[in-house]
Amino acid sequence: MKEQEIKNIIFDLGGVIINLKPANTIDAFARLSGISKEEVTQKYLHDEHFKKYEKGLISDEEFRSYLKNMTGCDSDKDLDEAWNAMLLDVPQERLELLKDLRKHHKLILLSNTNDIHLKCFTEILEKENDCSIDEFFDHVYYSHQMHKRKPDADIYEQVLNEQQLEPEETLFIDDNADNIAGAANLGIQTIHITGETTIIEVFDEGE
Structure with a gap:
């Protein structure tokens, strides 16, 4: 990743911001x-x-x-x-990272999710972190509200078009290899989060 060329960062939610099991x-x-x-x-x-x-x-x-x-x-x-039961916690350090990144980048959330999970996730953030996820992003996109889901091309295209993002200036971060491939096919830069890496380590390495 060439960070100086990145103006926009699209984050997945589960497995990237909130811990999942x-x-x-x-x-x-x-x-x-x-x-x-x-x-x-x-x-x-x-x-x-x-x-x-x-x-x-x-x-x-x-x-x-x-x-x-x-x-x-x-x-x-x-x-x-x-x-x-799969939804765990949101480490505070990840939220602090989002705050820092938003000072210099446009941040977008793009999640394959559903109404039951979204309500639970919202309650977790309110109870444990005393905040709402909307506070950390310029725009949030949820698959069940868009009637589209990753890794289909149309969901990425909608985000790019509505937010007026250039693919080569945009970084997409996700824990699912198929979702990463779907974004990469459109020319979006990508980082695949695996069990061995968190977004904290990714951006620490970029410094």
Whole structure:
């Protein structure tokens, strides 16, 4: 990354700003349903209901109805808690980094998410960090409100066009390799966050 050429930074949310542990949700669904974690994983990773929910193409009620059929659990509260179990904490140092970066860059949030997760994430930030995610970005984009999801090209194109961003002047940071490839195909500069790296280390290395 040539930082002097970067004017805009697009951040993913889960796994980049908020810590994630998807295994927690798989474990919770396995407990609720009595089926194996492997079977839950297969459904969790590959069933179209999850993609449709991220695109806002089905409602919270329709998504919960699918989960009820999958798990045999009739409690909305238990299903929401299981679905949100993957959402952990937001280290304060990451929020401080966003504040510093925003002094010299336009910051955009672009997340594949859904209404249940967004409500939970908002509560986590309010309770643990006493803030809102909107405070740290010039604009926020959520897949379920856009009816698009990464890594499809149209979601990146919408952000570039609406925010008047030049791809070569824009950096995209995500923890999903497919999402990184989708952005790179449009000429956007990218950084892939893996389990061995955080955004703190990425920008420390750039100094």
